[in-house]
Amino acid sequence: MMTYKDLKELTFALIDKLGASGLDSVSVEFGQTKIALSKSGGNNSANTQISASAAESSFDAEPSYNGTPVLAPMVGTFYAAAAPGAKPFVAVGDAIRAGEPIGIIEAMKLMNEIVSDQSGIVKEILVNNGDVVEYRQPLIVVADSE
DSSP: OOBHHHHHHHHHHHHHHHHHSSOSEEEEEETTEEEEEEESTTSSOEEEEEOGGGGGSSSBSSOOOSSEEEEOSSSEEEESBSSTTSOBSOOTTOEEOTTOEEEEEEETTEEEEEEOSSOEEEEEEOSOTTOEEOTTOEEEEEEOOO
8 A cells, every 4th residue: 555655755756757857747647546747837847736536545644543643843854862872752662741852853954852742651653763754744652641
């Protein structure tokens, strides 16, 4: 099954290939998903158009979690620890409280400490150290203390 991340990576790869090629447009279909790209104005940039059917396709756009995800408040690079080689802020199984740091997101060369908005047990860590994260992307999953 194709995930949202897979679809996004495929789309950006196609944009790069289209920009470097002599083609004006390309369309790819698989299952219910269709990606159609075309160059605008003859320059090397490409406009992306993903059909409405992609939203209803078989990729997992809304994953389910065994708890509540803590979402990224901004776009940037996620760091699990305060410094390279330092102990991560959280690990699976840790008990955390609302307001405790779970990581850092670097955005525009500024380091922003990210805190949990809930208390509980860390059930899952969804991002790796150094990953680029999107706005409102789930970072960790927290479940009620047992």
